[in-house]
Every structure is written in C-alpha cells, then in structure tokens.
Amino acid sequence: xxxxxxxxDHNVFVEGIESLISGSSEIEVTQxxxxxxxxxxxxxxxxxxxxxxxxxxxxxxxxLGLCEQITRIHPQTKVIALTMHDDASLIxxxxxxxxxxxxxxxxxxxxxxxxxxxxxxxxxxxxxxIMQILLNDEPRSRKSSAGAGLKPNLTPRESExxxxxxxxxxxxxxxxxxxxxxxxxxxxxSSLLMKFGVPNTALLIKTAMEMHCID
Amino acid sequence: xxxxxxxxDHNVFVEGIESLISGSSEIEVTQxxxxxxxxxxxxxxxxxxxxxxxxxxxxxxxxLGLCEQITRIHPQTKVIALTMHDDASLIxxxxxxxxxxxxxxxxxxxxxxxxxxxxxxxxxxxxxxIMQILLNDEPRSRKSSAGAGLKPNLTPRESExxxxxxxxxxxxxxxxxxxxxxxxxxxxxSSLLMKFGVPNTALLIKTAMEMHCID
DNA sequence: TTAAGTGGTAGGGTTTTCCCTATATTTTTG
DNA sequence: CAAAAATATAGGGAAAACCCTACCACTTAA
Numbered sequence: 160x161x162x163x164x165x166x167x168d169h170n171v172f173v174e175g176i177e178s179l180i181s182g183s184s185e186i187e188v189t190q191x192x193x194x195x196x197x198x199x200x201x202x203x204x205x206x207x208x209x210x211x212x213x214x215x216x217x218x219x220x221x222x223l224g225l226c227e228q229i230t231r232i233h234p235q236t237k238v239i240a241l242t243m244h245d246d247a248s249l250i251x252x253x254x255x256x257x258x259x260x261x262x263x264x265x266x267x268x269x270x271x272x273x274x275x276x277x278x279x280x281x282x283x284x285x286x287x288x289i290m291q292i293l294l295n296d297e298p299r300s301r302k303s304s305a306g307a308g309l310k311p312n313l314t315p316r317e318s319e320x321x322x323x324x325x326x327x328x329x330x331x332x333x334x335x336x337x338x339x340x341x342x343x344x345x346x347x348x349s350s351l352l353m354k355f356g357v358p359n360t361a362l363l364i365k366t367a368m369e370m371h372c373i374d
Numbered sequence: 375x376x377x378x379x380x381x382x383d384h385n386v387f388v389e390g391i392e393s394l395i396s397g398s399s400e401i402e403v404t405q406x407x408x409x410x411x412x413x414x415x416x417x418x419x420x421x422x423x424x425x426x427x428x429x430x431x432x433x434x435x436x437x438l439g440l441c442e443q444i445t446r447i448h449p450q451t452k453v454i455a456l457t458m459h460d461d462a463s464l465i466x467x468x469x470x471x472x473x474x475x476x477x478x479x480x481x482x483x484x485x486x487x488x489x490x491x492x493x494x495x496x497x498x499x500x501x502x503x504i505m506q507i508l509l510n511d512e513p514r515s516r517k518s519s520a521g522a523g524l525k526p527n528l529t530p531r532e533s534e535x536x537x538x539x540x541x542x543x544x545x546x547x548x549x550x551x552x553x554x555x556x557x558x559x560x561x562x563x564s565s566l567l568m569k570f571g572v573p574n575t576a577l578l579i580k581t582a583m584e585m586h587c588i589d
Numbered sequence: 590t591t592a593a594g595t596g597g598t599a600g601g602g603t604t605t606t607c608c609c610t611a612t613a614t615t616t617t618t619g
Numbered sequence: 620c621a622a623a624a625a626t627a628t629a630g631g632g633a634a635a636a637c638c639c640t641a642c643c644a645c646t647t648a649a
Contacts, residue, residue: 248586254509285505287498293508294469314625327577330605343627349607359635360606362542364579365588373580529596545635556635557599564637565596574605575636 161279162206164190166198166225167213167241172264176211176241179268186275195225202229207236209275214242214253223256230257237278241266247292260284311354313372320347325364325373376494377421379405381413381440382428382456387479391426391456394483401490410440417444422451424490429457429468438471445472452493456481462507475499525585526569533587535562540579540588 165173165188177188190207192198210229214222226238239260240253250261259278270286277284323333334341357363367373378401380388392403405422407413429437441453454475455468465476474493485501492499538548549556572578582588
C-alpha cells in the first residue's frame with residue numbers, strides 16, 4: 160500500500176484528490192495537511208511514501224521551501240508537485256528542490272495514479288504536457304482567455320522596431336538605424352501598441368516577452 | 375509491422391541498429407540511407423512509419439533541415455532523432471523541426487524499441503536522461519556583455535512601483551494607488567532605472583523580467 | 590550631539606512618448 | 620483592374636517619462 164499525504168490549503172481540492180484516489184487498491188491517503196507546519200509534524204509522526212504538494216501553499220516560495228525541507232529530511236518520501244502554474248522555470252525550480260514529479264491541476268485521475276506509482280518506484284514522472292512546456296520553454300495556456308493571448312501578425316518593419324525598442328533605443332536612434340524618419344518609427348510603435356492591445360511601451364515589452372516575440 | 379528507415383552516414387552504426395531491431399517481431403528495417411538525398415527518394419518510393427535520423431547527417435543543419443522537410447511532406451512518417459549530442463538547445467530545435475522522439479546513441483535496445491513503438495502510436499518519446507537535460511537547462515541565458523548583473527537591492531517602495539509599471543500603469547495611476555504624488559512615483563522610477571542601469575522603462579521591464587524581479 | 594547615510598517626497602524643466610489626423614507610394618490581394 | 624494593406628512621412632498637442640536638485644524623517648555612528 161502506498162501511503163499518500165495531500166498538502167493543499169484549498170480544502171475542496173484535497174477532498175477531490177482523496178476521492179479520486181480512494182478507488183485505488185494500492186494507494187491510500189493517510190494524511191491531509193492544510194498548512195505548511197502541519198506537514199512537517201505529520202512526517203515526524205508517521206511514515207509517508209508520496210506527498211502531493213500544492214506548490215502555491217499558500218505562496219510559491221513556501222511550497223518550494225517545504226519541498227526542499229521534505230526531500231532533505233525525508234529522502235525516502237517522494238514529492239509530486241501539484242499546481243496550476245504551467246511555467247517552465249517553475250518546473251525546473253521545483254525539480255531542483257527535489258520534487259520527483261510535476262502535475263498540473265487539470266490532470267486526469269489516470270495520470271495522477273500513474274504518477275504516484277511511478278515516483279514510488281524511484282522514478283521521475285512528467286507527462287506529455289509538462290514535456291511540451293519544457294521543450295517550448297514558454298508558458299502554455301493563459302487560462303482560457305479567449306483569443307486575447309495570441310501573438311499578433313507583425314509586418315517586417317514592426318518586428319524590426321519591436322526588436323530595437325527591446326534593446327532600449329529611443330525613437331531617434333531607431334530612425335537612424337533603420338534609415339527612416341522618427342515619425343515613421345513612432346507610427347510603427349503605435350501599430351505595435353494597438354496590435355498587442357497595450358497602452359504603453361513598458362507593457363508592450365512585457366507582453367511581447369511573454370509571447371516570446373522578443374528575447 | 376512498423377516499417378523503419380535508418381538514416382545515418384556511419385555505416386557500421388546503421389548495421390548495428392538494424393541487427394538490434396531484427397529480433398523484434400513487430401518492427402522491421404525496410405530502408406537504409408547513407409546520405410540526405412536518398413532519404414527523400416526513399417520516402418517517395420515506399421511508405422515508412424518511423425525514421426531513425428542521425429541529426430549530424432553529415433552536419434547538424436542538414437539533419438535539422440531534413441527533419442523539417444520530412445515532417446512537412448510526410449506528416450504520417452514519425453522522426454526519431456538519434457544522436458550523440460546531449461545539448462538541451464539542440465533537443466528543442468529538433469523537436470521544433472517536427473521530431474517525435476530524441477535518443478542518445480548510447481541508448482539501450484529496450485529503449486530504442488520502446489521509442490519506435492511510442493512514436494508510431496502518435497505519441498512523443500523522451501527517456502529520463504533527455505528529461506534531465508531539459509530540466510537542468512538553465513533558464514534564459516543572458517548574453518549581456520558588461521557586468522550584467524545581479525538583481526539590485528530594491529526598497530519596498532521601489533518594488534511596489536516596479537510591479538505597477540509592469541502592469542502598464544501610468545505615473546498618475548500609480549500615484550493614486552500608492553497615495554503619494556506623481557513626482558514621488560517618478561523619483562522611484564528613476565531610482566529603478568539607475569539601479570538596473572538602463573536608460574528607459576522599456577529596457578527596465580525587459581531587464582527586470584530577465585532577472586525574475588517581475589513576472 | 591552632531592554628522593553621515595538611507596528612504597520617501599517634491600519642484601522645475603527638457604525630452605520622449607503617444608494620439609489624432611493627413612497624404613502618398615508601393616505591394617498584396619480579391 | 621480595383622480594393623486593401625503595408626510603408627513612409629508629417630504637424631500639432633497632451634501626456635508621460637526623464638533629469639537635476641532640494642527638503643524632510645529616521646537611523647546609525649563618530
């Protein structure tokens with residue numbers, strides 16, 4: 160029997176996971192923790208094979224710290240990160256802290272059980288969507304924001320101007336570099352702001368970076 | 375029966391792979407190619423399910439180009455990259471070109487057969503060592519030349535202003551939100567520009583994102 | 590206790606961004 | 620061919636960003 164601890168401050172989520180697991184004959188939930196300190200206590204009192212750890216518990220850094228602590232003090236206890244964050248850098252950070260698996264909260268029952276079995280078998284578990292995130296190294300879905308997150312089609316000129324803005328150049332400098340007038344550059348910047356749907360250059364840069372149009 | 379094509383300019387390696395596969399009852403090597411052009415011809419003449427493609431064939435770019443060509447013209451044919459290069463960026467590039475799997479040349483027979491079955495089943499195949507390479511791949515390599523640095527120490531106010539700038543707020547809006555004057559906000563922005571060593575807000579956002587001070 | 594250091598708040602003034610409107614050439618598309 | 624889009628230019632004006640300087644509150648140290 161694989162003994163599982165669920166650590167999440169969202170009560171309803173803990174219950175949901177537990178009911179999913181309850182159907183399994185080889186896995187049982189023996190502990191539930193709703194705050195960081197109780198996890199440490201639980202591990203002292205009774206042995207646990209696998210921990211399903213909400214990485215934002217309640218904040219990212221708490222979850223990471225807890226993960227590191229667990230894997231250092233109880234190396235035989237395997238940690239699976241369970242979170243809604245689909246960010247490649249976070250996955251890497253979590254694994255560096257000792258997690259053996261990483262699941263998104265929209266995972267399936269099958270995957271969840273498979274992940275528990277896999278890490279209990281001393282192996283790492285990452286499903287295909289996590290794989291994709293690592294390969295693309297960019298955030299995937301912006302939580303069902305309909306259409307509003309797609310990178311706009313940029314003209315060649317707009318792409319050039321965007322790249323130059325990202326290098327910190329002023330309008331004058333860009334104009335000199337592209338051999339066009341400053342007003343032309345301003346027009347292209349305006350087009351970029353409109354296409355990206357942002358009010359100023361600062362957000363333009365941030366949005367473009369998130370969409371990997373620059374960098 | 376899964377029909378496999380082996381593309382590699384190292385003769386002895388092709389033979390070795392073929393003899394490994396020959397023991398399988400469900401996989402057979404139907405084609406062998408020792409140069410790029412013969413791969414394209416072979417695909418035209420007879421259908422192939424899986425290609426084991428040496429990515430340095432004979433050079434990296436040839437392999438990548440061929441991979442892209444194959445997956446575009448013959449989307450039903452799955453490409454597994456087979457190489458000795460254990461570089462994360464190469465793995466990502468190969469996958470972007472359409473490869474469904476990536477194997478190092480020191481892989482085992484079991485893994486090789488498993489990989490062929492997996493990609494033939496419309497899934498991607500990456501073993502644990504490839505996984506490790508991707509996970510250890512450091513986020514965002516900075517190519518910044520001079521003393522680019524570590525994230526500066528920010529005062530609480532500066533951190534607040536930085537976060538608000540990253541949200542696209544104007545000076546007025548930030549002032550209202552922080553209950554201070556616009557001039558105060560402007561000063562903090564100036565401090566941020568100085569501490570990050572950048573000339574304007576656009577580069578401030580870019581730099582801060584790269585240093586993970588925001589986002 | 591005076592002096593130096595740090596963080597927060599501003600004023601004045603210059604440059605840049607941003608928006609609106611217009612015009613014209615070239616390329617793309619229907 | 621005609622319509623649409625991309626590119627380039629431009630004036631005027633409001634807003635924002637940016638730079639330099641100065642003052643105040645608080646802490647630390649000579």
